Amino acid sequence: MGVTKSEKFTDAQNQVARMAKALAHPARIAIIEYLFSIDSCVCGDIVNEIGLAQPTISQHLKELKTVGLIKGSVEGTSVCYCIDHQNWLLMKNLLSPILNLDAATLNKCC
Amino acid sequence: MGVTKSEKFTDAQNQVARMAKALAHPARIAIIEYLFSIDSCVCGDIVNEIGLAQPTISQHLKELKTVGLIKGSVEGTSVCYCIDHQNWLLMKNLLSPILNLDAATLNKCC
DNA sequence: ATTTTTTATTGTAAATTTGCGATGAATAAA
């Protein structure tokens, strides 16, 4: 099928999975790291920075934009992308509870 | 294609993406949350807990086991699964630097 | 020895993902 049965899970579980999915490709990790390293809007450079074809990068940027982790604004012929700091924080607050689940456990087994 | 060009990225980027991918499905999030909530090995119950068919759950468990986040030990006819706390920590240490990138930025733009 | 229980595996179908060439759209430069 390739289709996820979202209705079987809670909103929170679906949201966590959705965000994890956005981070589930090295090119998107590379893009995010680059945007943070620049710490300002980037016009152009992204395609040169990552070693993939322009349409492929454009697609990855679109996915990141769709989940809200980055935002882009048109600047002449080019488009400036940057981290959406507000949504980044929301994503962190969504994932952190999962990552820190082990801190709340007593490690009884295994 | 559907094939990721891993060789274009650093080991760290590929590892982060690999872990994020393991978390990129609500069923796997649900399984992990359940295993933490039990905080001990679980034999059987998982299929009843998540509303998906047994082969589907088995497949998700396999994926989580492959990346090392859980481990299973045969116990008679059943198999006991639990969180691999050591690898869970490794995963956390892999993802946290990415999630916390915003803490190191000056938020110059947007 | 046979049946039951539990989990893994196989096979299959459909959707999704990844990647890129070709092309389009929109603005800047000449």
Add this chain to the structure above:
DNA sequence: TTTATTCATCGCAAATTTACAATAAAAAAT
């Protein structure tokens, strides 16, 4: 106005993911 430049979109191919029925495997219970 014509020609770059930059990015998005379309269309395609191939791989991967998700889901499950059917079946196998392995141990327990009868």
